[in-house]
Amino acid sequence: MMRDVNETFREVIQAIFPLTLAVVVLLLVFVGIGLDDLISFLMATVLTVIGMTFFLTGVKMSMLPIGEAIGADLPKHNSLAFIAVIAFLLSSFVAVAEPNVNVLINMIDSALQGSINNILLIISIAFGVGLLMAISILRIVFGTPIKYLFAASYSIILLLSFFVPTDYLAIAFDSGSVTTGAMIVPVIMGLGVGMASVLQDRSELDGFGLIGLASIGPILSLMLLGVLSS
Numbered sequence: 603m604m605r606d607v608n609e610t611f612r613e614v615i616q617a618i619f620p621l622t623l624a625v626v627v628l629l630l631v632f633v634g635i636g637l638d639d640l641i642s643f644l645m646a647t648v649l650t651v652i653g654m655t656f657f658l659t660g661v662k663m664s665m666l667p668i669g670e671a672i673g674a675d676l677p678k679h680n681s682l683a684f685i686a687v688i689a690f691l692l693s694s695f696v697a698v699a700e701p702n703v704n705v706l707i708n709m710i711d712s713a714l715q716g717s718i719n720n721i722l723l724i725i726s727i728a729f730g731v732g733l734l735m736a737i738s739i740l741r742i743v744f745g746t747p748i749k750y751l752f753a754a755s756y757s758i759i760l761l762l763s764f765f766v767p768t769d770y771l772a773i774a775f776d777s778g779s780v781t782t783g784a785m786i787v788p789v790i791m792g793l794g795v796g797m798a799s800v801l802q803d804r805s806e807l808d809g810f811g812l813i814g815l816a817s818i819g820p821i822l823s824l825m826l827l828g829v830l831s832s
Contacts, residue, residue, distance in 0.1 A: 607656075661785060669791065673798075674800045678800075686739065689732070690735065703781065731786070765829050766832075771825070774824035775821055778818060778819075790812045794809030
């Protein structure tokens, strides 16, 4: 376990240190921040490093193996409906638990002053992720080339963009990006790779690409929500 913690700690440092250094330089050179505020910022950065280290270590040790185990077990049930439902439910629940989604919802609520229901936004994002994941898992089963799904999905997005209100259009594309966070990625990748690894005539590479497809789901669902609400 300590090896995993140390490895994750190094990764977090490599990611946060350049950003912290850039922010400190900007604060000192352009903002003229006081010493107390600078110390508070550095202390918060240290807490961020510690928190992210333990969080990401937990994700690697729990969510990724769980995703792979579930993915490897699903084909044994010989039911496409069961596979699709489990993929939908698992992905939807993970999307609700994704910290990035909660950050986005809070920022939307602050910017629009509660004009869009937060619960409705979370449900729409979770539904979009779950639906595209269910379709993506069935794609692995049937061996459908992933390029067809991408082409069809983005064609629908392009068409809907002409009818979606501006606020919803911006929110929709941001919701797609936040659903590729630290909680969702290990589960979805583990699910896809685990399932592809136990299917005959399938390579584990068939389990990749699911993150890209999952990020399309919230875009489509929030665009549809915008069209319906208008």
